[in-house]
Amino acid sequence: MVLVPGYRFLPTKLNTSSWKLDKQIRRNLEDLIGRRKGGSVIIDEERKTDEASAHAAAKDLLGLMINAGVSGTRRTGPAPAEISVRDIVEECKTFFFAGKQTTSNLLTWTTVLLATHPEWQERARKEVLQVCGSRDIPSRDQLAKLKTLGMILNETLRLYPPAVATIRRAKTDVHLGSYNIPQGTELLIPIMALHHDTRLWGADAAQFNPGRFVEGVARAARHPMAFIPFGMGARMCIGQNLALTEARLTMALILQRFSFRPSPSYIHAPTVLMLLYPQYGAPILFRPLSSCGFHPGTVS
């Protein structure tokens, strides 16, 4: 690939459409914030009579950001500085883009792996039916008890981490093992390569074996930091718990209702396009558990 300096500022077809999309996303988010802000003003005016609803509105992340500078939404201490609409828009974009595709990607690979490993699909379903029943929406407490499903999600994140690498820049000169790293050097941390290293994971590193997580994440490999699908340290993924809860819930709902296998047209070809994707999609055949006959579907 050849990188032409300043190319991204040229009005090419791709750049023009990307600028248009950016403008539209910004406008949609500003509209949403405007509508919610209208609500927060009312909340602020009525706070003496209806403080409970102010706290309810501030409960989600957007509400918390909008209400950050509104007095009366905190029970103690001075109100923090107001966050500008521009910053809220940027935060929303970060959370949406960092949170949506990564999690749907995890769900795609989990479905593919369970479709191609029916014995683990059966084990996971048995556990879900035992803990959550066959129709009810699983509760948070029930989700926490799904140990086999947790192991399966970890093994999926090990084999197909949606983010294949992360980057750090040295703030100062540092010694790292036998290396001297000068200040300002960018280091690429190859998450996927680490997850597939036979020195850390054993000879079966390339195999799908959720059992390796039976004693927890820290004991799954020969080094406790060998498994880092959400990064590590102070800047590790802030959405880890949300992503894992969403994945547990979605997979539990699917397992309660369907059995599934890969469509004959499935071609296993993981590829990196920002995240790790199945290059030709993931066509899967779903069968409702209460009837027979497979229904085609594509997860991606």
Ligand code: HEM
């Ligand atoms: C399976 C799902 C997900 C995976 C695999 C994933 C992975 C990652 C990774 C590898 C990083 C970089 C961490 C580092 O460099 O140490 C990251 C950062 C981040 N993720 Fe996630 N993520 C997922 C879901 C989410 C969700 C659901 C959200 C929010 C709703 C989210 C928000 C973020 C944010 C805001 C950062 C930047 C954190 C910072 O710089 O302080 N992610 N994620």
